[in-house]
Amino acid sequence: MIEVQDLSVSYGQQIALQNASARFMPGQFSAIIGPNGAGKSTLLKTVLGLVDATQGRVVTSDDLRDLRRSSAYVPQQQTLDWAFPVTVWDVAMMGRTARLGWLRWPGRKDRDVVLASLRQTEVDALRERPIQALSGGQRQRVLLARMLAREAQVLLLDEPLTGVDTATGEKIMRLLQEQARAGRTVIMVTHDLEAARRWCDQLLLVNRTVVAQGRPDDVYTPANIECTFSSSHLGHTHA
Numbered sequence: 189m190i191e192v193q194d195l196s197v198s199y200g201q202q203i204a205l206q207n208a209s210a211r212f213m214p215g216q217f218s219a220i221i222g223p224n225g226a227g228k229s230t231l232l233k234t235v236l237g238l239v240d241a242t243q244g245r246v247v248t249s250d251d252l253r254d255l256r257r258s259s260a261y262v263p264q265q266q267t268l269d270w271a272f273p274v275t276v277w278d279v280a281m282m283g284r285t286a287r288l289g290w291l292r293w294p295g296r297k298d299r300d301v302v303l304a305s306l307r308q309t310e311v312d313a314l315r316e317r318p319i320q321a322l323s324g325g326q327r328q329r330v331l332l333a334r335m336l337a338r339e340a341q342v343l344l345l346d347e348p349l350t351g352v353d354t355a356t357g358e359k360i361m362r363l364l365q366e367q368a369r370a371g372r373t374v375i376m377v378t379h380d381l382e383a384a385r386r387w388c389d390q391l392l393l394v395n396r397t398v399v400a401q402g403r404p405d406d407v408y409t410p411a412n413i414e415c416t417f418s419s420s421h422l423g424h425t426h427a
């Protein structure tokens with residue numbers, strides 16, 4: 189279990205999150221939804237320890253350092269350098285080398301896992317291709333392969349549906365749901381409310397704080413949506 193308790197995060201004078209609380213369970217597929225600048229990426233990064241909280245904390249039933257070390261993170265595609273001269277295979281292998289540690293070469297098992305991951309996201313035919321030459325949808329699937337190759341128990345994804353067509357989006361949601369059904373904790377930031385309602389077990393509406401959290405049918409109400417997407421209601425909390 190991952191619990192975010194009364195979290196506040198600032199970047200200098202800019203307050204990104206204030207008194208945000210949330211809970212994520214193994215086997216649960218959660219979607220974080222909210223307008224641009226709402227603090228969604230900040231929430232993921234704080235769970236990962238990439239950003240420090242000014243108040244509150246992240247608690248887990250396991251050791252927090254272990255959790256962070258064993259998490260797979262898929263950052264927003266547009267924050268990455270796609271001109272970097274590596275192939276699809278290299279990027280997927282990074283999911284393994286992150287776990288290998290100092291002075292260990294990838295072995296047979298690593299290559300098998302990488303190939304299986306590339307097949308699962310249907311980019312194995314592109315494995316020799318430089319990442320520069322890929323479309324947005326292909327890039328997203330390569331990032332998912334890298335995530336799968338990590339064999340992590342906690343998966344955090346920042347807008348994995350951006351730049352993908354409807355059919356690919358469905359495949360990605362099905363894949364993530366399967367990961368949750370296999371007992372993993374899956375947390376995804378998305379703008380796609382409809383996909384989140386349809387596929388996720390839990391919705392979190394975020395606008396500088398967690399406005400609402402729970403099962404999609406309970407959370408997706410006109411009042412909660414209004415509260416999340418109109419800035420005049422900042423700070424109110426609804427069940």
Ligand code: ADP
Pocket residue numbers: 199202203204222223224225226227228229230231
């Ligand atoms: P979202 O992912 O919901 O669009 P973010 O978590 O990226 O929102 O950002 C929340 C707020 O924090 C925004 O106002 C954004 O401009 C600000 N912010 C995010 N990252 C930084 C940073 N590295 N330095 C300064 N301000 C930042």
Ligand code: MG
Pocket residue numbers: 228229230264346
């Ligand atoms: Mg973001």
